[in-house]
Amino acid sequence: MIGVLGSLAEYERELIGERTALKRAASRNNGTKFGRPRKVDDAEHIATAARMKADGHTAKDIAKYLGVSRATLYRYLDPTAR
Known part of the structure; x- marks a missing residue:
């Protein structure tokens, strides 16, 4: 029983990673910049x-x-x- 729950949790974690990657790619395509902003951008x-x-x-x-x-x-x- 614990093994089945563990494998379900692992599968769910993989799904979360895929959704996060897709959302990040979509945000980049829309022009969102990630990371710390530059101190001097001028x-x-x-x-x-x-x-x-x-x-x-x-x-x-x-x-x-x-x-x-x-x-x-x-x-x-x-x-x-x-």
Whole structure:
């Protein structure tokens, strides 16, 4: 009896996963964005950061100006990260 209940629970869990995946795919097709929003999404700010880096400012100063961490700054300045 416990084995039958266990297999029913496993089957139900698989169904939940399938429904979740379908809903997620439908939401993506409708334009819903998942995940944490970007801290700096403005292309102008990113261009300013690139200009500041080219002018010789340190990453620490640029990150402080934008209000982000250095790791986030490096991610925005990396052309392969997009």
